[in-house]
């Protein structure tokens with residue numbers, strides 16, 4: 303077995319022991335996606351530490367434990383259509399793509415062209431075909447592919463973007479880190495036309511750019 307595979311197994315075991323991974327679906331997805339393929343050359347040796355890492359343009363790939371928390375909270379299932387805001391490296395989208403399976407689809411919006419390209423190339427390297435990376439402002443959602451069963455935002459927003467909630471199916475759920483420095487991971491559940499929000503705890507993310515001048 304290659305060293306990177308051993309390191310990956312060790313990280314997954316650690317995330318399980320700490321309670322971040324609870325579903326078999328997520329465990330399988332994390333074991334199947336090589337995180338080192340989503341990380342710039344000079345940082346590859348840190349791929350299996352539970353840390354965020356720089357990916358250029360002032361942006362970061364989130365820590366594996368944070369991604370695990372988000373994947374579990376979304377209650378992902380096969381065949382779902384999911385919207386991601388902030389593709390970055392493409393790693394988080396790759397995991398979600400595995401969890402929704404070949405009959406599911408992930409659309410990911412990224413505002414920085416170079417990172418949109420980076421994500422597309424990384425996803426291709428690991429053979430993920432059910433993620434479409436679109437360049438643009440994710441706070442507007444992606445009307446041409448709406449409605450979505452799930453959405454999640456991988457950068458901190460001043461509030462839950464209303465367009466994302468509007469583009470959610472009834473019975474759907476979304477996740478947004480809300481707040482500027484220390485954010486609160488906010489779960490949004492839409493049920494019979496009503497929207498309920500639940501605070502899942504503190505987190506730190508790079509800012510979402512472009513919503514009411516936030517993060518600029």
Ligand code: SAH
Nearest residue numbers: 363388390391394412413439440456510511
């Ligand atoms: N999910 C990524 C983490 C990305 S970091 C991963 O797994 O690597 C957050 C990303 O959000 C950055 O790439 C940043 O450019 C992007 N971003 C910030 N504001 C945005 C907006 N309004 N629309 C789309 N992407 C945005």
